[in-house]
Amino acid sequence: MDFRVNQNSKLKRFLETLRRDWALYVLLIPIIVFFVMWRYKPMGGVLVAFKKYKVIDGVLGSDFAGFYYIRELMFGSASREFWRALRNTFMLNIYGILFGFPAPIILALLFSEIKNVAYRSVTQTFSYLPKFISEVIITTLIAMLVSNSHGQVGIVAHLLQMIGVIGPDAKLLYEPGYFRAIYIVSDIWVGAGYGSIVYFAAIMGIPPSNYEAARVDGASKFDQIRYITMPGMASTLTIMLILRIGSMLAVGFEKVFLLYNASIYETADVLETFIYRLGMGETAVNPSIATAAGLFNSLVAMVLVLGANYISRKISETSLF
Known part of the structure; x- marks a missing residue:
């Protein structure tokens, strides 16, 4: 009852x-x-x-x-390209975490130090703009900046030649060793400003009285960032890092697809482009193996999210769920 x-x-x-x-x-x-x-x-x-x-x-x-196609993917005819794509995907994401993840945090800290509101708003707006530009335009600009073929030398390639980083005959978009650097630097340029929004909001949520008390105690600007700003952003940083780890196997398909070519598959071919070529490419089309690769991608991403969330909850008591 x-x-x-x-x-x-x-x-x-x-x-x-x-x-x-x-x-x-x-x-x-x-x-x-x-x-x-x-x-x-x-x-x-x-x-x-x-x-x-x-x-x-x-x-x-x-x-x-x-499980025939799963075995074929991991140990059969498609295994070499699969493991190469998996390695490249992980490498791009590891570099993205090491260099790309701190970039919007640093940018948000810099924005928070600008006291002129109008100037800060204009600066932030310009930093957001690349995020709203089409990937086709972005990759075209990248190709123009780093090109060194057919008598055309982009401004970036020219500067790198002047300081001796690359040789006069180096073709940045056709040599495997340069692709990861091009991808990460362009990713920071496109996403750092937009990504700083979350961290800037977290910084603005810290009570100003905390900084005033720190200044009275003689804390330097670096001490204020270390002992007030960063702890105040801790929960936001944790959540964003968990989400970033969860997307370890997700690389911008459009950018890679528009930038890469057969001569740089060794470092540029990632899981998403590998799946595309298997499922919809002009040769060796095999939807079953492509789906198996996509399933593997999703399962690993789920394990990474759950693992990162569990570790974060145990260590810092901050988690997604």
């Missing part, structure tokens, strides 16, 4: 909330439809990794192949 009364009271409270906030629930409908149609429904395509997929037969009509 008590159970029924409790259930009825919960249902009554829910209906009252629904009646009071019906407009907010209506606004949720497009989001729910989006996730159902483009996030949950496509999950059925994972079955392709375990099927000898044929377009004519469809996913359900194709013969079951078990």
Whole structure:
């Protein structure tokens, strides 16, 4: 009897909330439809990794192949390219964490030191702009800046030649050794300003009285950043780092696809471009192996997020969930 009364009271409270906030629930409908149609429904395509997929037969009509394509991906004909793409993906993300993750934090700290509000707003706006430029335009600009072929030498390539970093015949976009540096530097340029928004908001949320007390005690600017600003940003930094670790296997497909070529696959080919070539490329099309690679990508990303979240919760008591 008590159970029924409790259930009825919960249902009554829910209906009252629904009646009071019906407009907010209506606004949720497009989001729910989006996730159902483009996030949950496509999950059925994972079955392709375990099927000898044929377009004519469809996913359900194709013969079951078990773990054959997963073994083929990791140890068979596609294994060499797969492990190379996995290594390149990890390397780009590790460099991204080492050099790209601190960049928006440093930029936010610099913005917070600008006392003129109008000047700071203009500066921040200009730093955000690259994020809203099409990847096609961004990669075209990169190619123009670092080009050194057909008699054209980009300004960046010219400066690097002048200081002796590269030789006069170096072609930055056609030599594997330069791709990672080009990718990381351009990524910082595009994303640092936009990424600083979160950290700047965290800094602005720190009470000014903390800084005043520190100045009274004779703390230098570096001490204020070390003992007040960074601890005040700790929870934000932790959450952003967890999210960054969770995307360790996600590299900007558009930028890599538009910049790379067959001569630099050794360092430029990542999991997403590898999956694209297997699933939709002009040669060696194999949707089953491509789906297996995508499934592996998703599983590893999930493990990384759960692992980073667990470690963070144990160490700092700050976590996503």
